[in-house]
Amino acid sequence: MITMSQLRGDLDGSPWELASTAFKAWRAGERSALDDLVSVMTPVLWQVVRSYRLDEAEAVDTIQNTWLAFMRSHESINDPQAVAKWLTTSARRAAAKAAAPHRSTPVEDEVLARKLPSQRSTESVVIEDDQTMRLWNAVRTLSERCQRLLRVIAFEQRPDYEHLAADLGMPVGSVGPTRGRCLSKLRSALEGALG
Amino acid sequence: MNENIFGQLRGMWEHVDPMPEGLENQMIAVLAAEDLDMEYELLALVERDTTMAGARSTTHEAPAQVRTSKLEFSNGTVTVLLRIAAQAAGECRIDAWVTSDIPFNLRLSVRTWVGDQSEIETTTTGGRASFQDVPHGLARLWLTADHGTGAKPFATPLFEI
Numbered sequence: 001m002i003t004m005s006q007l008r009g010d011l012d013g014s015p016w017e018l019a020s021t022a023f024k025a026w027r028a029g030e031r032s033a034l035d036d037l038v039s040v041m042t043p044v045l046w047q048v049v050r051s052y053r054l055d056e057a058e059a060v061d062t063i064q065n066t067w068l069a070f071m072r073s074h075e076s077i078n079d080p081q082a083v084a085k086w087l088t089t090s091a092r093r094a095a096a097k098a099a100a101p102h103r104s105t106p107v108e109d110e111v112l113a114r115k116l117p118s119q120r121s122t123e124s125v126v127i128e129d130d131q132t133m134r135l136w137n138a139v140r141t142l143s144e145r146c147q148r149l150l151r152v153i154a155f156e157q158r159p160d161y162e163h164l165a166a167d168l169g170m171p172v173g174s175v176g177p178t179r180g181r182c183l184s185k186l187r188s189a190l191e192g193a194l195g
Numbered sequence: 196m197n198e199n200i201f202g203q204l205r206g207m208w209e210h211v212d213p214m215p216e217g218l219e220n221q222m223i224a225v226l227a228a229e230d231l232d233m234e235y236e237l238l239a240l241v242e243r244d245t246t247m248a249g250a251r252s253t254t255h256e257a258p259a260q261v262r263t264s265k266l267e268f269s270n271g272t273v274t275v276l277l278r279i280a281a282q283a284a285g286e287c288r289i290d291a292w293v294t295s296d297i298p299f300n301l302r303l304s305v306r307t308w309v310g311d312q313s314e315i316e317t318t319t320t321g322g323r324a325s326f327q328d329v330p331h332g333l334a335r336l337w338l339t340a341d342h343g344t345g346a347k348p349f350a351t352p353l354f355e356i
Binding site for chain 2: 032034035038039042043046047050056060063064067068071129132135136139150151153154155183186187
């Protein structure tokens with residue numbers, strides 16, 4: 001049984017490893033290990049799917065369909081180490097498809113409004129978590145494409161750049177350089193905010 | 196350096212756009228229903244009834260309100276009636292009555308809100324069983340007959356304690 005402290009621990013502690021462990025245990029017949037897999041990966045899928053600017057209901061539907069597809073096709077996952085990758089890739093593709101009709105729908109204000117507790121002012125949140133707000137403000141200056149690319153790369157396990165290019169509507173081979181440019185713009189925005 | 200910035204970005208996105216509370220439990224419920232496959236027959240919820248009743252308080256103050264829920268599941272042949280009553284210390288007692296021609300072993304699995312999984316097993320005597328000190332969470336009751344009876348196993352849908 002994976003403990004909640006492991007699940008809630010630092011993401012750098014690799015949810016992907018926890019996912020593989022849970023997946024192997026589930027395949028070995030431990031029924032509750034499926035719950036562990038879902039607990040580890042659903043927050044990751046949320047981040048991947050929301051990078052496509054789906055609203056909450058669409059994001060939940062996309063994640064649910066990803067899990068149902070997983071239940072029907074998990075036998076095709078030959079390498080248990082790749083379960084996280086299978087899930088994030090499936091979710092990303094489904095999200096890209098769902099997002100296609102309304103690519104221009106803005107979501108930042110909705111995201112921020114949902115995040116900030118209604119009884120608090122924005123200033124108090126800024127003071128409380130200055131570093132996060134600075135990073136968030138810097139990210140918001142980036143293009144939609146940069147934001148999506150950085151978010152997907154941050155939450156995916158060794159993303160496959162070739163497929164990523166297709167899913168993000170970029171020429172093959174441009175993901176690496178684009179990622180570099182996006183990071184560079186992000187650093188400039190952060191330095192500008194500090195300066 | 197890049198790994199560091201991606202770590203910070205992960206933290207930032209989790210902060211500004213966190214997953215809705217309870218979404219993982221919602222997904223677990225969806226998959227649990229899917230995972231029942233052909234092995235277990237799912238009983239349907241027939242009736243749900245929640246009442247508040249006065250109970251003696253241990254602090255000699257006014258009687259506390261205790262919530263009691265009754266749930267009835269059935270497939271027409273096998274019927275399970277559950278009475279869930281709050282206990283002290285935030286736990287519950289669940290009494291189960293099973294109407295069936297054959298005795299079943301009952302297993303109650305509960306996934307608590309903090310993510311722990313606990314399982315309590317008991318056997319019905321005269322169709323009645325009791326589970327003590329059940330934690331709050333999402334629960335399911337599994338009914339399996341002894342091998343040799345040839346009876347199909349049953350499960351209730353997930354219900355909230």
